[in-house]
Amino acid sequence: MNVTAKPLVIGSVRLAAPVVLAPMAGVCDAPYRVIAHGYGAALVCTEMVSDKGLLYNNVHTEEMLHIEPGEHPVSMQIFGSEPETMAKAAARVEAAGADIVDINMGCPVKKVVSNGEGSALMRDLPRAEAIIRAVVHAVSIPVTVKMRTGWNEAEFTAPELAKRAEAAGAAAVAVHGRTREQFYSGHADWSKIAAVVQAVSIPVIGNGDIADGPSAGRMLAETGCSGVMIGRGAQGNPWVFREVTRYLQDGTILPPPSAAEKYRQLLAHFQALVAYKGAYTGLREMRSHASWYTKGLPGSAALRERLNRAESVAAFVAIVEAQLEQAVDR
Template sequence: MQIGPYQLKNNLIVAPMAGVTDKPFRQLCKKFGAGHAVSEMITSDQSLRAAKKSLNRANFDGELAPISAQIAGSDPAALAEAARYQVANGAQIIDINMGCPVKKVCNKLAGSALLQDEKLVGEILDAVVDAVEVPVTLKTRLGFANGAENIIRVAQRAEQAGIAALAIHGRTREDMYNGNARYELIRAVKNTISIPVIANGDIDSPQKAAHVLSTTGADAIMIGRAAQGRPWIFREISHYLATGEELPAPQVTEIRDVLLGHLDDLYAFYGEYSGCRIARKHIAWYTKGLHGSNEFRQAMYAEDSTAGQAAFTRQFFDHLLQFGDRLQYNSDLQHQGALNAQ
């Protein structure tokens, strides 16, 4: 998979997810075999640039290249300036968000709401591509509303503007995350344009990854919700695509070690107060489907210090391991929790 001058190590990409794909999560997914990861969306609003949340989202120190920063907004000039700013900040690829379906984003005519105005879409694409020397990618959906899918026109306009790669979530904004992703429209786009196409939506297993690649003809796949609390999904998919064989589910000892390491990284990145609170959702995702996890989570939410939270989490796994080192989690339950997380 190639994006501009950057040859990715494979065709498995971490989807940008607000509140999830921070630097600790991106680095962890890359460690487990993801070939690329895109940052959380960073607002183009200059007045929020110095806010702590924006600074955290734009922290790329020590991250494996290529570094991709996703920008969000609705004003072409502001997005162009945001792109220049993030390149100066270390970004090697700029990604434009035209896919977020969340109401607070769409109400500002950003994210997937932009798909209602194809003229504005074109102006934004031109402005951002012209503003920077690095590759610009686009993350989008099939359209804003069902029955008004305009992804083929948007894709053609993106190629015309010089977009280096196009990631498509196989739903409209109206769908949110309901129903099934429609891969046939992604395939139609792939057959229409010559730039790389990345398929996104409902890729939750190695078998599904192989199916989506075959069905869409896409150059790569992008995995989001299914990686929450399950970063090893990239290892599983990579192995399956290379060999046709499934890896065994991770043992509880590995889940424990990965989670505790992730917590250490979150605490170091965010500090005591935010680190403890941001870690809660990750702990919930990792432990979904493990024996006694519901009771554990309810008690864990009351922990208000990083030391207490980490100790309580370790204690939970120590109790699980009394059943034996070979104990494995219920992957169906754990995975369903990941899919229902957003």
């Protein structure tokens, strides 16, 4: 399917392509956002940032406000359940240099929804609208909302939430085609994303089950959405942004990265992570990324086991460099 994508404009922010990195906890830190942007993600989104963490000057939360020069435009996502604290958090995000502030109304995790945050707001639309309105009034940058289709199949509230978001001044919404009840299981229901597109005039960004150029093209064609957001399909796979962007330009299907390319990028990512977070944290956080980068490669299970046992930066690097040497020689 050959789809020529239109430019995606979110308020005052015009994107080079309608291709967005989804906000993912434990994935979308500054090092990976820079990498994703380099491969063609026209907008990168941060891990979700707690409004209360910002309000009480939590050190870890403060660190999450850091933005690298090479990642703009960047959307910083905040979560909470109170209009006043969310407005204050949004102002902090704008002051930190974010180009867009995104409101999380889709996180399905129990500890989040039990506080009335994330997906729980899809069951309290008046509160959700009040939060959006407060955030819009608190900042001069565009405000977006990330949501799911609803709490469960019986509560398909996304179209109504999107209408309320538009009325409250949101510049765009992103819709993950799964319910909160599904978490990440089953298949994303793109027909429900299409229903949201029909309900509002602001851009709708489709999210869920996008893994390559053709699936991104189908998302645009089947839903009429204005852009695509890639989450799990980008874990250990920043090349997906290059592939999707090119496919949406002219229908070209690029070849997948070679094993050598994967090992080189894994090393570069690890070095950036260590430089940003230090050896102890970088080494441990890279284990998840490494498992994604190496998935499907020959001997990947044994390799992951060795990487997980590596106790120093030098040991980790030596293991990957040995794999890279073998891959180049093949």
